Amino acid sequence: MTPFSEIIHKDTFTRDDIIRMLTCTGDEINELFARSAKVKEENVGNVVYFRGLIEFSNICSKNCYYCGIRKGNRHVKRYNISDDEIIEAARFAYENDFGSVVLQGGELESEAYTARIENLLHRIKEISDDKLGVTLSVGEQSPEVYKRWFAAGAHRYLLRIESSDQQLYYKIHPTEKKHRFERRIKALHDLREAGYQVGTGVMIGLPFQTAENLADDLLFMKNLDIDMCGMGPYIEHHETPLYQYKNLLLPLEERFVLSLKMIAILRLLMKNINIAASTALQAIDPFGREKALQLGANIIMPNITPGIYRDDYNLYENKPKITQNAEDYKRFLEERIAQIGNVVGYNKWGDSLHFKERSGGEAG
Ligand code: 5AD
Ligand code: SF4
Numbered sequence: 254m255t256p257f258s259e260i261i262h263k264d265t266f267t268r269d270d271i272i273r274m275l276t277c278t279g280d281e282i283n284e285l286f287a288r289s290a291k292v293k294e295e296n297v298g299n300v301v302y303f304r305g306l307i308e309f310s311n312i313c314s315k316n317c318y319y320c321g322i323r324k325g326n327r328h329v330k331r332y333n334i335s336d337d338e339i340i341e342a343a344r345f346a347y348e349n350d351f352g353s354v355v356l357q358g359g360e361l362e363s364e365a366y367t368a369r370i371e372n373l374l375h376r377i378k379e380i381s382d383d384k385l386g387v388t389l390s391v392g393e394q395s396p397e398v399y400k401r402w403f404a405a406g407a408h409r410y411l412l413r414i415e416s417s418d419q420q421l422y423y424k425i426h427p428t429e430k431k432h433r434f435e436r437r438i439k440a441l442h443d444l445r446e447a448g449y450q451v452g453t454g455v456m457i458g459l460p461f462q463t464a465e466n467l468a469d470d471l472l473f474m475k476n477l478d479i480d481m482c483g484m485g486p487y488i489e490h491h492e493t494p495l496y497q498y499k500n501l502l503l504p505l506e507e508r509f510v511l512s513l514k515m516i517a518i519l520r521l522l523m524k525n526i527n528i529a530a531s532t533a534l535q536a537i538d539p540f541g542r543e544k545a546l547q548l549g550a551n552i553i554m555p556n557i558t559p560g561i562y563r564d565d566y567n568l569y570e571n572k573p574k575i576t577q578n579a580e581d582y583k584r585f586l587e588e589r590i591a592q593i594g595n596v597v598g599y600n601k602w603g604d605s606l607h608f609k610e611r612s613g614g615e616a617g
Contacts (some may be wrong), residue, residue, distance in 0.1 A: 258284060266522060293549045303599075311329060313431065326493070349583055353386030355387075355388040360393065371597070452481030454484035482527070530546050530550040
């Protein structure tokens with residue numbers, strides 16, 4: 254059997270190597286994390302980029318079994334932030350040198366919705382002198398819609414596959430037309446074709462999920478040649494159908510370590526992509542995101558959703574609440590990032606180096 258220290262130094266990894274790393278224990282975990290930290294430093298350096306996250310609406314037409322804001326949850330107070338408030342949040346990001354924002358919302362498909370996002374993109378470009386980068390995270394849409402939004406100025410898109418295993422996908426989503434696995438896969442290809450930097454990711458520690466599933470998820474991302482990844486632990490929400498399987502779940506601390514392992518292994522597999530330290534990590538451990546940044550992630554998404562709405566975007570329970578105002582929060586994050594020996598890359602889009610390499614583009 255190949256020694257563990259040899260596996261983590263490989264350049265290409267077999268499915269078995271990945272499973273071995275996912276299931277490692279004790280000191281091997283530290284070895285893996287030290288290796289992925291080194292690979293991060295050598296390939297993307299110690300710069301962490303901010304993406305100001307604007308959760309502009311929790312109205313969603315879908316019914317994912319894991320998600321607290323699914324359409325079928327009658328207990329959610331629904332909100333839809335006005336366009337002016339969204340622009341104000343974007344202006345805050347711009348004036349605080351964030352470099353880019355993420356517009357995230359429930360999944361809706363209509364001409365009115367398409368036009369609204371298009372208009373918001375134009376306005377964000379206008380108020381920022383064309384400088385603020387915009388990532389969209391608004392689900393599956395037609396190729397035409399993706400193209401329109403790209404033309405209006407969006408350049409990155411996040412669409413998690415949630416699980417790349419079709420069987421598991423249908424255990425966590427309704428088996429019907431609106432939640433087709435094939436459409437999710439197609440959307441990821443359409444996004445790439447439209448010119449976006451494409452990000453995907455999965456939930457870690459789902460009921461029924463195995464180490465083999467997670468290894469396949471990592472290989473899926475590698476094969477899709479993604480530019481960015483956002484993934485984090487699954488955290489059960491009592492108002493969702495998946496909650497009935499809570500007895501099948503790993504303890505939260507184990508889901509947390511497994512999530513860190515996924516980030517570390519992805520960094521070994523895809524050395525120069527952007528990897529986000531997800532908020533869900535922080536829901537389990539107050540230093541969760543910093544730990545992820547230390548061992549491989551290089552992106553953090555501070556929530557800049559206006560305070561009065563922020564408490565209603567509860568995809569999962571125990572979502573960390575930000576009590577400081579946005580400026581204090583920025584300073585707080587900056588200090589935390591300095592504590593782990595990283596620096597914030599202000600005023601930069603912080604594009605995925607991987608994307609630049611594959612498209613032959615210039616640094617942004
Ligand atoms: N636990 C963790 N992540 C969740 N998401 C939705 N519900 C949960 C949950 N219960 C994630 C999904 C989705 C993203 C916006 O939030 O991966 O793509
Ligand atoms: Fe809607 Fe996204 Fe939640 Fe699914 S995960 S119900 S698409 S907000």
